[in-house]
Amino acid sequence: MDLLRGRLRAALDGGPALAVPTSGSTGEPKSVLLPGSALLASAAATHARLGGPGTWLLALPTTHIAGIQVLVRSLVAGTTPAELAGPFRGKSFTEAAADVLAADGPRYTALVPTQLTRVLEWGGDALAALRSFDAVLIGGAALAPPVLAAAREAGVRVVRTYGMTETAGGCVYDGLPLDGVSVEITAAGLVRLGGPTVAHGYAGSAPFGGWFTTSDLGELVDGRLQVLGRADDxxxxxxxxxxxxxxxxxxxxxxxxxxxxxxxxxxxxxxxxxxxxxxxxxxxxxxxxxxxxxxxxxxxxxxxxxxxxxxxxxxxxxxxxxxxxxx
The missing domain is CATH 3.30.300.30 (ANL, C-terminal domain)
Incomplete structure (x- = not known):
């Protein structure tokens, strides 16, 4: 963890771009080159959308962009994130959340849909802790409407995020792009994302040039992005x-x-x-x-x-x- 923090600090200070692997969920993983400018732009836009810098709970692995971004936002905010120890369990989540919830200012965390579903099933102290966060970012996969409805009914401040390693993580929140982010739909119906959060490119490949065309089908409805699924699926x-x-x-x-x-x-x-x-x-x-x-x-x-x-x-x-x- 200390090594990763050092690399992040170097990238944020203008050093070499951070190489982050994609998930490989639809093929072989690729190494994405994320300069410090993209990481900083993402963190600043996230804080602007959520209500300012705050203290974060790290509940995702730092081998993926969502976990890395929790560290980046914490470095930018000058706060120390609490880290979930061991497997994602009700007790460990509640204990880690307590350290964040005791801090002054906004309190945030980022989860994947599976984790949100588990907390809703556990209820009790774990759910009470989750509803105390000022925002709970949910990304990495589509969030089922019944789970979203149950979370909001339980008082959890869910923010649905859409993005990928190539865009320094989530860059569209609840269907609306973050400040500086552009969303287009290509003639083939694919989602195209542009702006300062877009990565330099893949290691050993041509630069993206400020725009990244995803493999996701989507549409814009009243200015909000609706993702319809992957074209290759x-x-x-x-x-x-x-x-x-x-x-x-x-x-x-x-x-x-x-x-x-x-x-x-x-x-x-x-x-x-x-x-x-x-x-x-x-x-x-x-x-x-x-x-x-x-x-x-x-x-x-x-x-x-x-x-x-x-x-x-x-x-x-x-x-x-x-x-x-x-x-």
């Missing part, structure tokens, strides 16, 4: 294009479904069929809801119940492993 079944994220959203709204991953599996007749890995129970009514909302092609033809979805990085589902399990 689209399932082609009998000539019909099915967006897994849309199917997942319908299924997650059904009783008994705690988590779900929808993937395409090979089919000799249709090319691909829709399959679903489900944590919980999937009823015929849930499948009927998919048919009513998205059409017959989107209904999962194969359902596999699992105890937990496979993950490749914190909060990121390993879709390749999910497809292997479903197939």
């Amino acid at each position: 689209l399932i082609n079944t009998g000539g019909e294009k099915v967006a897994p994220a849309a199917v997942e959203a319908v299924l997650l709204a059904q009783p008994g479904v705690r988590a779900v991953c929808v993937v395409g599996v090979p089919d000799p007749e249709w090319g691909q069929r829709v399959a679903a890995l489900v944590v919980g129970a999937l009823s015929q009514d849930a499948l009927a809801a998919v048919r009513a909302a998205l059409g017959a092609a989107a209904v999962p033809r194969r359902v596999v119940t699992v105890d937990a979805l496979p993950e490749k990085a914190p909060g990121k589902v390993d879709r390749a492993a999910a497809a292997a399990l479903a197939g």
Whole structure:
């Protein structure tokens, strides 16, 4: 940790760019070169959106950009972050949060959706601690609407973030870009992000030039970004294009479904069929809801119940492993 802090301090002071690996959730990890200017711009824009510099709880690994950004924001704020010791458990979270909540000024933390779901399930002291934070950033993966609704009903100040290593972490909060960040939708429907938080580029590759085109499909509705899922996750079944994220959203709204991953599996007749890995129970009514909302092609033809979805990085589902399990 001390070595990483030293490297961060050097980058923020104009030294060599920090090399941060991508999660590799959709392929081989790449090394992203993040100059100090991008890290500083992200931290400043985050503090401006949330209500000023504050004290942070580090509950994510510092091998990924979300955890690194907690350290960057703390360095910029001149505060010392509390660090969650050991696995993410109710007791360890409550104890680590107590150190932050005792500090003066704003108190923040950043979690992935899985962690938020666990705290809601634990309730008690852990949930009481979480609702005491001035903002809880949730990123790394899509946040299911029922979980968001439950968190807000419980009094948790959730802020949904969208971004990636290539943009120095989250750069769109609750659908609205941070100060200085630009969002465009390409002719192919892909989300394109620009501004001072964009990385220099990948190690050994050409610079990004201030803009990064993601692999995510999206649209702008009344100025807010809505991410529709990854373009390379689209399932082609009998000539019909099915967006897994849309199917997942319908299924997650059904009783008994705690988590779900929808993937395409090979089919000799249709090319691909829709399959679903489900944590919980999937009823015929849930499948009927998919048919009513998205059409017959989107209904999962194969359902596999699992105890937990496979993950490749914190909060990121390993879709390749999910497809292997479903197939």
